[in-house]
Amino acid sequence: MTVLILTCEQDVTADLVVAQLHTTGVPMVRLDPADLPGGVALSGEYVNGAFRGQLSTGGRLVSLNGLRSIWLRRPGVPATRVAEPSPWLTEESSQALYGMLRGTGARWMNDPDAARRARHKPWQIRHAQRSGLPVPATLITTFPQAARDFAERFPDLVVKPVSGTHPISGARPQELPSTIPTSRIAPGTDFAAVAFGPTLLQRRIAKVADIRLTVVGDRMLAARKALPPDADPDEVDVRYATSGSPWHPVDVPARTATAVRAYLRDAELAYGAFDFVEDADGIWWFLECNQSGQFGFVELDTGQPISRSVADWLSHDGPDTETHRNGRMRSAP
């Protein structure tokens, strides 16, 4: 039973996990969908009610029926390395690859359709509320008057992009610097412009620390970055913080752990990187859950075995307790 890793060539986070998998001896294949067709070839035969499929890359042939798990890490766009790329060929190649893989019954980290839903920030906020996580008061609106009313009730606000995507390309950010930082709203801001695009306003939490909670299957690895006493109160986005204070391992409060477990179970995700801020009362406020969030920087600071946990999840046998999406299909012959 083989582990399949779908990611681009330049992916040091994947390198960490690959190194861990090598020590376990579990067969593993890593490929970039951008190389299909060409460096990557695929074939699937559906005859007499059965499926038999293969993927080949770098001279290796992998049976799709023998896939243990699939790590959808940071894959390139299919058919972008051919001599004459086209949207048509990309669509055909993408449908062939992901359509075939969706039908294998392998466990996903993460299931692509569940992952797509989980990227929607309005959905995340509602889902976090329902899972029992404290969420700062939030408004997403194109009504200027709604923004004004909200700012009156919650004068200390931050603004964030709704999608977390890059304003120029519309593409998913490949690296953090291409995202837009969360910023504070100045008092007396005129909200007329929200009519021109949905705007996400959120009550600013006076934080004493940032929390990154990485969840891999059943394992929770939390890290805390304390706010230095001289921190600039306008520096609300930890991703852009100039402070050099490192991440330290921290225990997860029992109530948060229960809620986070419910969040991932109902979201049908095997992996999630949660961002919280901790207030003076020790409450962890949910900011977001990035289903494909980086973890290398936390592992580097804390020494927590995150890549090891990912490798363990990908290589373990037995039933999938984290995602239920295709349960009925998985139990089929």
Next chain:
Amino acid sequence: MTVLILTCEQDVTADLVVAQLHTTGVPMVRLDPADLPGGVALSGEYVNGAFRGQLSTGGRLVSLNGLRSIWLRRPGVPATRVAEPSPWLTEESSQALYGMLRGTGARWMNDPDAARRARHKPWQIRHAQRSGLPVPATLITTFPQAARDFAERFPDLVVKPVSGTHPISGARPQELPSTIPTSRIAPGTDFAAVAFGPTLLQRRIAKVADIRLTVVGDRMLAARKALPPDADPDEVDVRYATSGSPWHPVDVPARTATAVRAYLRDAELAYGAFDFVEDADGIWWFLECNQSGQFGFVELDTGQPISRSVADWLSHDGPDTETHRNGRMRSAP
């Protein structure tokens, strides 16, 4: 409790359903996401664990908490009617609208994430096999040798696009004429070119009729179009058939009905338009299930109450028996 219909302006199929809904008196709002922001405005507030949302269009304000169901029919792309469209604004508007709607707990026809999965033809074929439907032997490959071997075992083949999308734009076909017809493979075809793009080959079924089975919730409406005795055997794609023989209502064989029910339940779809071909033994062979398939042409020929069934499904109360995706969330307060 309101029915929300997301579709473009020019949609006669939606018009049929809207007319039916008018007769029931169930409140209904129809809008095109292309008009957000602008003609369509939205607002959602997440405070103290609760959600309160509104959509406005044409002077009407709809509470998102009071949505009964959402028909994802043929929506335009968000933010494409603004003065300065951009991929960034489209992404922000799309995430705001669909992220908010995904969190409402309303029933979907169809759930957007389940629909996305269900569009993958390789997944459809495997899913049909597992659901107990007869599927013609199929190969999807970029290995020329695999294609040659398959053609030796199954000499009478047709070729189809893997994705069903338009070769030029890569977009979903808006109307049938922009799709590519299924065609027969001439004997002695050289398969070297499959290395340049995934190719779907399928054993041709010698058909006596085409079947269109439209399923709306628990209702099945099947129609049959008999092949005229003088039919051109090279004309395999019913969508392009020149024959004028009309569609007639037909009963669904019990075994097929059971399998189709399993297919939709496990696919988490409330609506599906199945295409079968019937062979001389009366077997219905699965070709595809289009989760957003048109039904106007069948209703016109057969008089079957498909638009009525869609309107009934959208307006009914009670628990959702067709889709289970967000069951846990729906039962939450």
